Amino acid sequence: MTAIPRSALILGLAGVIPFAWGALTAYLPGLAAWGQAQLGPRFIGPYVQLFYGAVILSFMSGVLWGFATKASGRRAGLGYGLSVIPALWAFFMTGGGPTSAGVNLITGFLGLLILDFAFWKWGLAPSWWMALRGLLTALVVLCLFVGVVM
Secondary structure, eight states: OOOOOHHHHHHHHHTTHHHHHHHHHHHOHHHHHHHHHHHOGGGSHHHHHHHHHHHHHHHHHHHHHHHHTTOOHHHHHHHHHHHTHHHHHHHHHSOSOHHHHHHHHHHHHHHHHHHHHHHHHTTOSOTTHHHHHHHHHHHHHHHHHHHHHO
16 A cells, blocks of 8 residues: 555545534534634534535545546446445435434445445555545544534
């Protein structure tokens, strides 16, 4: 396995910030009050996590679609088909209240990790992909878990 490129690691970790912010504002009432006053209620607690999580799952569908373009034949068709699952999951599974939506996002990100592994195993993703995706998925799931239980 090769090292994760610095820019990919930094940008990936920066992408965890809204999830971490949501977890912190779910856990710390004073920070939540400040965030609500400064940013509005949509940008604190589970609400920022749920909206941003749906955006990121949709973004990751695009990433997987890009990987699928490297394949040919049946593998390409399978790759394109699998690549739309995270976006569809986010669209259909993030309603019904913050707790169920949070649990569904956790499930979506864990499922995405399985898809990441498949694309990586097929040689469509970079050699460092699973190291990055494992780290980011662990952080995102942890943050979403805090949002669900708080």
